[in-house]
Amino acid sequence: MTIDAAIIVVTYNHARYIGDCLNSLLALDPAPSELVVVDNASRDETAKIVKSQFPQVRFVQTGANLGFAGGCNQGARLTSAEYIVLANPDLIVQPAWLEQLIAPLERWPNIGAVGGKLLYRDGITLQHAGGVLRLPWGLGHHRGVGEHDQGQYDALETVDYVTGAAFACRRSTWESLDGLDEQFYPAYYEEVDFCTRLRRAGLDILYTPRAVATHIEGSSVGHRSAVYLQLYHFNRLRYLFKYFNNTWLMRTWLPAEMGHIRACASDDEIQALKIAYLAYQSAFLNHESQPVISELDIFPDETADGGETELQWIERQLRAKVNVAPAPIPARRPWLGAIRNGLLRLATRDFVVPIVQAQNDANAALLESIQALSRQRRAADATILLQGMLLAKSLDQQPKA
Template structure:
């Protein structure tokens, strides 16, 4: 079977990446796909470039940037494929990428999500992502990040959920659990969707031969204060919506423990926390965190309502969820001391 695949690409002033990304898609062995490009108010001539050079692509042009979640939802709503693929604009796909992704997705009716093997564009075989791992406080990190690809992830295997940088989602799953949560704006929205899919009983699998090359945070900036704000705010909503009640009660203690480790990491000049502080200042970082928690707590009543719906409809019991969390758990040490 060769089902139609809908590839959704978001773009915001990413003209410097588009030729590489879109030309690699033209070279795909698998041909039955459509491309939908959502432009979030670019001012760098991106839309004109795509119209002139890639007339087969459907373009949705937003006047301003509605965020990753809402823009992807726009693409999903107009897409026609049996499977939906989200792909960052700062990527280059191997010619067999889509074929391998679809092949794995069709191996089991309950596979709702497929992760690509994402390598950094550096050319050093450095892994960016082979799925996503989850910490007990809801923070996430790309599985395998920073490792050299030596074949250690070359088997088809379950993962917690994929990174939306280059992920396949089954339309049937999306129709059951709903779209990306648009309140997230950007970051953690793929983790939220992945956890909702898992709780609904769907599987997530790595397709190791579906290879994508990625400029990490080529669009958003690797250590921007805006990114830090969104990640800190959104992971709170992620936990409230999806985590078992007992972990929800332990969340303040896990978060305090993480902050202590991050403070030590900053003093030791290690990890992502130090990089964020280095880009700004300690005061800027602390202010960003307070702002994130203030805005997250303002919307807690709404997210508690969302939680009730998810928990009422879930098919995965807490006794089935905990083994998954143990298997794909991100340690606090890895979270705080690695970049």
């Protein structure tokens, strides 16, 4: 028994995971009518594994990295089934996953896309139970992430979006929207954009808890890695610029974004934001339609000549001296030194120990203050670039003389 569905798996250096993924997809009951792997020019053993171990799977090599959206669109064009299903190569699905994913599309014509429950590999920790788009920041949030699955998300619900790691839609819907927007290159936010377009067309996005799979998450670039953060925020900005005008960005998004930088963003995230802001600022100033993150977009936390900043020097000195302790009195005869130091400890314990502790507490507080000042400086740098980016965007859209 089969379902008239085409499962599309886009790979990019996924040799470590693709075998387990395809084994689970081939064990689906009912099975898909089509299963295609689109490889975005992997440099590892992905192609060798698929060709040698899974000859029954249609395998397509693009010859270049088309990005996730480009790979999915390529796979959709090569198939003809009624339903299109996206599955990440680090996904392991349960046997009924496909049937449960397609069922709502067969039952309700107002459903535009369906996503299921994703768990981490331990099988009990939730990764995704539908997505919420947090405005005005445009931050995508996976419901339930990090929670133990205790049935708290076991109801069918409409959501803002479902992850592109595992979702299904009708081919007619896919084609009416021209598939995924390949401007979201190489990855992230293409499914948020697709679901936004579905909702604007009057269709609902449905989360079903019955379609269950486990997922590694971020296997291509590393979850929360520097590259992940850069790509995530780069395409988050693309999403915001696509759907919101300059007035809303200036009056609503800008203050919220600045607040996020100051209060919530980690040092790694601030670094990624600075790179993304600079990339768009450069693109707007040069009237480029396709901004890119360049290898030149780096912000070393040091002076121009490669040395430490003043705050870095102070922080290094404090780290080396943050804890002080009473020094023992040296003696030529060890037993005599032990007696003298023992007597001194007894005699001064109630007086010296509190003083030493107070000094250590003060040193620790001073170190924290210097670290906070360093972070504020990095946050200030990011907000300057943020405002410069929006100014460049507004100038880019001014009427030409």
